Amino acid sequence: MFGSNSYRSAYQDKILEPGAKLGFHSPFIDPRLGDKYSGDVAFAGGIQIANLLSSATYKTSTPMGVLPVELLSIVFGTPPDQMHYVDTCAEMHILGISTPDIEEVNWSYRDGFRDCETNEAVTVSNSLEAVVETAHRVCTFSHVLRYRKWFSEESYKLNDLVSFTKKLLTEKPEILDYSVITSRAGGRINIALDGRNYRVPGWMTNAAAQFCVVQLDGTFIGNKIDLTLHSPYVTFGSLNDYTDLGSVLEQYFNFNSAQAFGLSSLSLKFPPPFKLKIKKIQQSDALPPWARKQKLSLACGISASEAIITKVTSFTNLRQKAGLNGRVIGQISLGEKVSVVNPGDFLRYDRCAAACKGTNQNAIKQCIDNNDVWIEVQYNGRRGFLSRKFLE
Numbered sequence: 001m002f003g004s005n006s007y008r009s010a011y012q013d014k015i016l017e018p019g020a021k022l023g024f025h026s027p028f029i030d031p032r033l034g035d036k037y038s039g040d041v042a043f044a045g046g047i048q049i050a051n052l053l054s055s056a057t058y059k060t061s062t063p064m065g066v067l068p069v070e071l072l073s074i075v076f077g078t079p080p081d082q083m084h085y086v087d088t089c090a091e092m093h094i095l096g097i098s099t100p101d102i103e104e105v106n107w108s109y110r111d112g113f114r115d116c117e118t119n120e121a122v123t124v125s126n127s128l129e130a131v132v133e134t135a136h137r138v139c140t141f142s143h144v145l146r147y148r149k150w151f152s153e154e155s156y157k158l159n160d161l162v163s164f165t166k167k168l169l170t171e172k173p174e175i176l177d178y179s180v181i182t183s184r185a186g187g188r189i190n191i192a193l194d195g196r197n198y199r200v201p202g203w204m205t206n207a208a209a210q211f212c213v214v215q216l217d218g219t220f221i222g223n224k225i226d227l228t229l230h231s232p233y234v235t236f237g238s239l240n241d242y243t244d245l246g247s248v249l250e251q252y253f254n255f256n257s258a259q260a261f262g263l264s265s266l267s268l269k270f271p272p273p274f275k276l277k278i279k280k281i282q283q284s285d286a287l288p289p290w291a292r293k294q295k296l297s298l299a300c301g302i303s304a305s306e307a308i309i310t311k312v313t314s315f316t317n318l319r320q321k322a323g324l325n326g327r328v329i330g331q332i333s334l335g336e337k338v339s340v341v342n343p344g345d346f347l348r349y350d351r352c353a354a355a356c357k358g359t360n361q362n363a364i365k366q367c368i369d370n371n372d373v374w375i376e377v378q379y380n381g382r383r384g385f386l387s388r389k390f391l392e
Contacts, residue, residue: 023085024074070094121228132193135193147200176242177191188216190215207240210239213234213248234256301344310392314333318331322347332386341378377391
């Protein structure tokens with residue numbers, strides 16, 4: 001366990017062969033020794049072992065320095081007459097254990113190794129909603145692994161991480177932007193999510209809220225998509241720094257393939273690599289409508305000559321002047337079209353001058369959601385102002 005998970009390193013490789021089982025338990029005191037070793041003495045001995053394993057003298061024995069604290073928690077948290085088996089991708093990743101590449105059936109290992117998480121694929125319905133759910137799963141797993149020491153109630157317990165992950169997965173993220181780049185076998189799907197729960201633990205500022213960008217390779221086959229993770233495939237950043245998807249994809253943020261552990265459930269038992277099969281489809285159907293229609297970046301103004309009333313229950317108010325204090329001169333129902341007076345122009349930008357001139361999507365969205373941006377429109381021969389929030 002002091003070894004490396006990098007093939008042909010100067011250290012012993014940490015590799016779990018297909019079908020192998022690796023387990024840990026706390027030190028065992030032979031009951032035949034009777035009263036020679038009391039419980040206090042045994043506990044003190046365990047502390048000495050823990051200190052030894054964590055000692056700086058072992059830093060020369062492993063590229064990781066000392067053993068992961070999670071491993072020590074597993075060892076000393078498992079009774080001597082029981083066994084804790086490492087049988088999930090999460091634990092494999094945390095403990096730095098690799099598995100042989102599934103394609104290396106002759107065990108020559110000449111092409112290196114692939115961790116169990118990168119061998120996973122998933123088939124979902126051919127819809128944007130399904131892709132968002134998949135990306136959210138990857139973001140959630142990455143977030144939990146990255147800050148796992150905050151999400152365990154006591155020491156390291158996999159069940160704590162499982163429960164916390166399930167909770168995060170039930171909370172729906174918001175799409176900031178997405179793009180689909182066509183390829184011979186399908187498309188590269190890039191998707192940016194605003195998951196308010198991807199927060200940096202312990203930070204009590206607005207900067208704690210993060211965006212997450214995931215890269216997926218998709219093959220569109222009828223009403224299904226075969227998705228695999230594109231590596232490196234995930235990155236996080238402060239929502240305050242998010243401008244647009246293009247800037248993120250230009251590597252302004254560091255993408256990482258070593259944070260998440262795949263598309264499957266956190267509690268999935270580690271499967272034998274021989275049973276894993278990744279489809280290599282050489283052709284794909286045409287891009288579906290949702291993939292052809294990219295989400296447009298937000299802007300304070302509306303460049304089109306017409307707009308549609310949206311995001312209201314039944315109607316919105318047409319006002320004589322810009323602002324919520326303007327006198328109501330009419331009502332326009334959900335789904336109705338209005339003519340935009342002077343496309344691209346907007347009023348009440350004093351509070352949001354910097355945001356509206358910039359490209360920070362989060363700042364622009366906040367101004368729009370706060371009803372600080374107003375558009376002059378014409379409807380049924382009457383001119384007035386509508387909040388940009390309700391126009392699309």
